[in-house]
Amino acid sequence: MAAKKIEIVPTRTMACENEKQPVSPFLRQLQAVSGVVMYMIGTGANIAYPGVLLEQLRQPDSAVRLTPEHESWIASILGLALISGILTAPFCLQKLGRRLTNQLSTLPTLAGWALLLTAKDPIALLMSRSLQGFGMGLQAAAAPVSIAEYSSPKHRGVFLATIAFSFATGMLVAHVFGTILYWRTAAVACGSFYVVSLILISLSPETPPYLASTGKFNECRKSFRWLRGYDEDAEKELEILLNSQKKQTITTPKVSKLKYYADVVRKPEFYKPTVIMMFMFVLFQVSGMTVIPSYTVSIMNEVTGGQIESYTSMLMVDVVRFISAVIACIVINKLNRRTVLFLGIYISVASLFITSILLYLRDFGYIPDPYKWTPAISTLLYIFGKTLGILPIPWAIAGEIFPLEYRSLGSGISGLTLSLMFFLVVKTAPALFRAISVKGTFCVYGFCISICGVFLFFLLPETKGKTLYEIECHFKGVKDKAVQIEMSEKDRMLELEKVEEG
Template structure:
């Protein structure tokens, strides 16, 4: 067997194999025989796919996540308007406002379960398409509401759509991108959420009526629907469905002409055959959920979400305007809220970039320690502020609460608002990634409902400052859990992560480079290989 070098000389490939690998190194010889290319030997690198194509596909898949942020931010601007006397509608009390804030999180867990099932049944792309309709209907219902029950119903529909979009968007991104881009692009969903929050805060700062804000918000799911129609299905899902050629076509669209499509498709097919990957039946899905490779990462992520929700992230997001007003800060409450939204968006983007460099664990520690300290400071200031008010003393150091809340926002988005959402697309077996992702987002949004609904109750029970002391303490204690149980998935392929949770590999740490790997040889300039 022979071939030609770049200058036209004949090369005996069998002799070449013998040169680059000792005869007793069967693994290297087999690899050369299988892949048939010197550039594939250890030490050589393959050409990566088009980053632009993968970024564009990820952006279009994640447009709907902006809606989730808008659902979070809407109560912060609508509730103060509805609590005003003679607002032209009805005046709501503290507990009615808690229902407006939290009802979206009631519909969200249902959407998570539904989308998880739909993802594995009809695919990631079709699930993304379907999820936009309840979001669109919900915003239009709120915008045309003439009674409080209509607002409640609209919030439920918006929450349902928000729950449906979370897992498909992130699973799509994880499966459609290559490892060197996956961590950064999987964080687009978190950037979308932060952008949605900022949009709502900005619309509120412009003093737009809450009905107008709802109508404007309906534009986002309409754009997301168009984006979902334009992207291909993920290669992993197509391969698991036995559609090899369709998987290759999807890879070609996502990677471009520079990538070795056949090799990546071959790897997907090899993994699917090795692990008997196919579209699962209901019985197989239930069995898969009971496997160690599923329940261990679910346990880790479910507790991650519980800790970060009870670290005060969403109470501050949902009640931002009122919290700034109650904190003792002298800055205009709408301006402070918008400033928080801007900081949140900027540092979510920063965090997405840092995921490639720093990994999941270090950024999580930044959040757990940073959020804990800033909320303890905020709670302490609010305690002294309440004492000054009782004593009739002018509040001092009014810059502290604004600074604490801004630093809290920075700390929260560095890890809490990005890392667990990225890991949903990484840690579950391919066979049931959709259902497991749906269950995880279910647990996440159920925690959101719990913390948002109980915030007014916690205020009544422990006072404003006591609530923030509690949230700060939870965040600090969560650091211990993250240190012990949270794995580092940066730079690992989905197959390597799955093998780790099934017990086929002991660690996800990058292997040390062996000094005994034969180098890829190159002929001296002007000479042909023997």
């Protein structure tokens, strides 16, 4: 009889609670995620802004005079500044939480855009870009973690894919505003996304996994149910989360920081995801993900042979990127993560090599003058491929792959790889263009993408449809997750029985 009562009581309670939630869990999750999404639109604008800024500053009547060296630093210094934000992020995520870290990350970026408005020399431009990069570094670690922890397994893929959509939207916005507006006015439009982001983040709760990891179990239940509702699957996932963290609190002995980190780096659930994410973010950067937006005008001018107006070709790239990002949001929720990633890799590598071959053939006179623009077709196909798979999947995996205990540390280390590669790839791009031209640079990028793809083919597991706890079990080598879930359910029933008897 007791067992029967235990089954009935929570069901009645859940039904009553569900009546109190006029807004669906999906919309609540969407609200929580939207603040991060708005920030990432700003990040896309940050990355793409040099593409229009530098073109306007090259004009004879420019308010700020730049040398080629200044230009390369303005485009690439975000990567160096990202490092400082990335190194700060693990502490902020662990000690301050996901929500407060997201809020704080908006402040330096807003300050950077404000400084850009008043800049009168290259030093001020570099300082403004550095402030933007620091904020982006904090958010680069916080964004995928926050989105993954806010989302249910059913919606996590599409929500994480919105990072790619946000980048593409921000790049399109920056280039459109930079084409029709003066660069200072365009900066106001781009910076406004961070104001909206701060407001939306402030309206959202802290993520349930972070609250559980800090022992705030009642607050965790409240946040989880606000986001996910009270259905049976959600309640099971909540109890598994709470039980795993209670067990972690009981069984983890206190040790020195040095010994703790020495033990952590030897654990497969830490080093395996970290290695995978390092390859992911190297792939992300060597695919030209941040180079193309920064130097779109000059790249497309060479690719089209000057037969398509520079700003027109730039907007063509942005439109293809935006449409591809929309498709990625749909595809990533329908197909496996690995399928989408490797489809993007195959398309990108083939397109880069085809573009290079066409450019070489054009240089040798095998393509008639009226058709000199044809390499633009394969270049746009390359933009489609990398935006479809190489842009969204690393961010989706970054939010899923790290165990809760090491999520802040793992995100920081992998983010450090991202920022270093950002700086190296963008800083060396002008030198590569001068030394081996766009066609040679595309060959280098295609070769590097292929190498990263081979490693990821053997290292990357499939994560679609799995809870964050199930992914953690995979890297720990725990095979029989059903037993653990069953034990968690027994613990939950015992807890309910005590409440009922009380």
